[in-house]
Amino acid sequence: MNGIDDEDGPVRTMALEVSMVSHSYGQKKALDDVSFSIPAGRFTVLLGLNGAGKTTLFSLISHLYDTRLGAIRVFGQDIRRAPGEALRRLGIVFQARTLDLDLTVSQNLAYHASLHGIGRREAMVRIRELLAQVDMADRLHDKARNLSGGQMRRVEIVRALLHRPSLLLLDEATVGLDIRSRSDILATIRALVAETGLSVLWATHLIDEVQGTDDVVILDKGQVLVTGTVADVVGQTGARDIGGAFAGLTTGASRSGLSVVATSMMEEKSGLAASSDIDESAPLVVASR
Numbered sequence: 001m002n003g004i005d006d007e008d009g010p011v012r013t014m015a016l017e018v019s020m021v022s023h024s025y026g027q028k029k030a031l032d033d034v035s036f037s038i039p040a041g042r043f044t045v046l047l048g049l050n051g052a053g054k055t056t057l058f059s060l061i062s063h064l065y066d067t068r069l070g071a072i073r074v075f076g077q078d079i080r081r082a083p084g085e086a087l088r089r090l091g092i093v094f095q096a097r098t099l100d101l102d103l104t105v106s107q108n109l110a111y112h113a114s115l116h117g118i119g120r121r122e123a124m125v126r127i128r129e130l131l132a133q134v135d136m137a138d139r140l141h142d143k144a145r146n147l148s149g150g151q152m153r154r155v156e157i158v159r160a161l162l163h164r165p166s167l168l169l170l171d172e173a174t175v176g177l178d179i180r181s182r183s184d185i186l187a188t189i190r191a192l193v194a195e196t197g198l199s200v201l202w203a204t205h206l207i208d209e210v211q212g213t214d215d216v217v218i219l220d221k222g223q224v225l226v227t228g229t230v231a232d233v234v235g236q237t238g239a240r241d242i243g244g245a246f247a248g249l250t251t252g253a254s255r256s257g258l259s260v261v262a263t264s265m266m267e268e269k270s271g272l273a274a275s276s277d278i279d280e281s282a283p284l285v286v287a288s289r
């Protein structure tokens, strides 16, 4: 059963359960006994510095790699035992750009829809509807190569949503985008969570992409250091804010972690940063290793 008992009694549906997962590339251990769950309908940030293991974890969740140690369930469906059922519930936006630049937006999306067995007419209805939601309705017949980086990302998000998944994974979705495009894409995804009940796992190393109402999983060198709401993580670490908590928790905090915070602060100073909007008072439960 894909739920856990809440403090208040009712069972919460789990969108994703990662249980004692490890993964190595030869001798290199990329994930070491990773366990966490994300509740349905929540925006959860997977926060980790470069090399933490975020992409490896996404590759296992999306069944690109086989999970040899541990188990992964998407809405209760084991990715190994029932990959078809699990993958039907899952949409994914990878870090690397994956549109065919020589095809139009419509062709890129229709091709993906057909891979999911969605009929041509139904596919065009969904494509138009989703493109409108991400403010791209007028780019249907444009070649992908003529889009900006942010617009390409929007099309990739539409593509990931075409088969109507319940859980969306995004791996460093704002990398390489300007501040405006970053905050627009974040706002689009947050609106989907609020309006449609979509569950989201958002991987990033950028602390200013975390909001006070989010759940957070901090991954460092292949290990989960802490999970919970922003308030829980801040409270548990005794830090001033989530940036301080992240810097304090991650190895090499005096250099790498603080540089993340410093970058945020610099962007804020120059008036370029997206609002971090941290509300540290939100009451929630924390689970740490």
Ligand SMILES: Nc1ncnc2c1ncn2[C@@H]1O[C@H](COP(=O)(O)OP(=O)(O)OP(=O)(O)O)[C@@H](O)[C@H]1O
Pocket: 025, 028, 029, 030, 048, 049, 050, 051, 052, 053, 054, 055, 056, 057, 172, 205
């Ligand atoms: N194909 C591979 N072969 C060997 N080692 C790898 C491979 N892919 C990743 N690694 C190593 O596994 C660890 C985790 O990498 P991973 O790409 O999952 O981290 P990440 O958090 O996604 O980092 P980034 O934010 O830089 O993409 C790193 O030490 C990396 O060097």
